Amino acid sequence: MPLSGEQITNYLADESLVLDAPDFKGEIQHLAYNSQDVEPNTLFFIKGNFKPEYLEDAKTKGVVAVVAPVGFNETLGLPTWVVDDVAAAMSIVSMAFYDFPQNKLALIGITGTKGKTSTAYMAHEILNQATDGKAALSSTLAVITGQDPQYHYRAHLTTPESLDLFRWMHEAVENGMTHMVMEVSSQAYKKERVYGLRYDVGVFLNISEDHIGPNEHPTFEDYIECKMELFDHSDQIVLNADSGHFPELIERAELAVPKDGLWLYAKEHADEDDDMGADISYRTMSEDLQGSQFALTHHGAQAAELELDGEYALDMPGDFNQGNATAAMMATRLVGADATSMVKGLQEVKVPGRMQELTSQKHGTIYVDYAHNYASIAALLQFVRANERVDKLRIVVGAPGNKGVSRRPGIGEAINEGADIAYLTSDDPQYENPADIVAEIKAHVDTDKVQVIEELDRTQAITDAITHSGPDDVVVLAGKGLDEYQKIDGIDTPYENDWAIANRVVNELEAE
Structure with missing residues (x-):
């Protein structure tokens, strides 16, 4: 106005x-x-x-x-x-x-070092089921402000600049949306992109070393402090009791909301005393690379009010995604979602560029995923090894320039834990020399254990990795997912995207 x-x-x-x-x-x-x-x-x-x-x-x-x-x-x-x-x-x-559009939407804000996007898509799908398509989304991958495709936008930041965010919120309200799910990055608080904004529910998934460097957070202490600001601006909090630095997180959360506004979840442990006082625990019933079955159990009278006990099917693999689903279910329940919507939402949710699988006849299985730091890459590689027959596991990976400098040692460590062959390549180099970034990652790879191939042309690296794979090999393409550009010298340079390249290469090889 x-x-x-x-x-x-x-x-x-x-x-x-x-x-x-x-x-x-x-x-x-x-x-x-x-x-x-x-x-x-x-x-x-x-x-x-x-x-x-x-x-x-x-x-x-x-x-x-x-x-x-x-x-x-x-x-x-x-x-x-x-x-x-x-x-x-x-x-x-x-x-x-924009006439305070946030007051006309039930808002869920989600933060964490890994899992924000997957959790946001799960919550969005659940709420779409519950509201007949009246849920908006602001994520790393897309902004959705209405059901019509013209209101689906490509995202450029995990959390948009405030002016864009409130404009999109206003558009969502105008389009009849009643709920909105948002990824909230640490940079959103450091750079005041969400200044003055409160969430009906704030979800804190986890915290580990990331986003530390000259253009991001100077220290881990600054990073976690910015992350925890979500607590201060949420009416209710859903917190992962299995997260690293949990004592610090729970202390801050308890200062931010009353006892009946704090909800904990955790993976079910053999010793119930190890569940960190979780209100809801989850356990794996069965899983493979196509999906999983898991069960939720409540603990205590407050958690019983959520009425979430039962078994659920998730069309995404991995116990890390079961944890994300648990968080999404708790958060959406707190803003009115019903159990039927949760069952349908989890069965139907698709996260673009997450664990997308391509199977070839002669060159094994290829997975495309946005995994981009130690925690996400290590979890992905370990899960593939546990659920797939693997002769050689190849990974194609790089790291962005001018941000997330602290990720580079962790990427090398994750490679050591799960890969046989690593193709180190470019990601979004921005103003840095991709060769320098690759060298930083390689410095933390045990080259006696893992074969390292440096190929700065990402398309060529993907082509080589798939071409040299055998029928029982697995290739993991990490970091770029469905991104159709690379950030080079401040310019979004067109890029075919990892998934498209993999499909093209497989089709060409199998046509020979």
């Missing part, structure tokens, strides 16, 4: 964000932080490493006022709100401009 200058000042002042406000008499009809997204009567947010010369062009397109940080003095005479945190200010103004 249009905003006056007085409204903007008041919203920012309520959050103690505004340091200086203009006497702006006009009306704001549009918001933007990118100079390419400007319309008449736009309020423009100067954020990040903004180049002042871009503002000249933006002004000619319709910028009539600016929100700028302290020290940015090149506002071309435009009315300017000076704030000490532009990202936080953008979130507050955006939610007001």
